Amino acid sequence: MAAGMLMPMVRFAVDPVLQDKGGGDFVPTDKKVDEITTEPTRVDFTFTQKDAWYESEVTNTAWVYKDEKGEIVALSPVCKHLGCTVDWNTDKSNPNHFFCPCHYGLYTKDGTNVPGTPPTAPLDVYEYRVKDGYLQIGKAKPRKGA
Ligand code: FES
Secondary structure (H helix, E strand, C coil): CHHHHHHHHHHHHHHHHHCCCCCCCCEEEEEEHHHCCCCCEEEEEEEEEEECCEEEEEEEEEEEEECCCCCEEEECCECCCCCCECEECCCCCCCCCEEECCCCEEECCCCCECCCCCCCCCCCEEEEEEECCEEEEEEEECCCCC
16 A cells, blocks of 8 residues: 555656656758758757656757758857857958857858857757658757767
């Protein structure tokens, strides 16, 4: 009988930890792949995040463009210095760069940190996939070779 009373309490305590997170690691966006150009564009995407028993809607951003080979590039906007948000082409003295206004961090278009500015690593790169002509964003990972 004690076990019958304890099991639901134990299950309640560990359930969120053991739960299969599944459900797809890619988040749909409203960005049509055909509309992606060589100019980095901000793409927002929203997903549900579960922390133990707390569920919340989180909106993230990717900087998305096509490189010279026509491959899609999706960069994290999180500065690798102290985590501020980078913007594209907002520093008039360094056009066509990602710029972090917090401490004047600079990155080239492919996300490479510019030497002599505070960031010490390239911007992370999002995994992505295309579904029904629309871009879906996955996890952000450090750039290969960085
Ligand atoms: S947080 Fe971006 S340069 Fe410091």
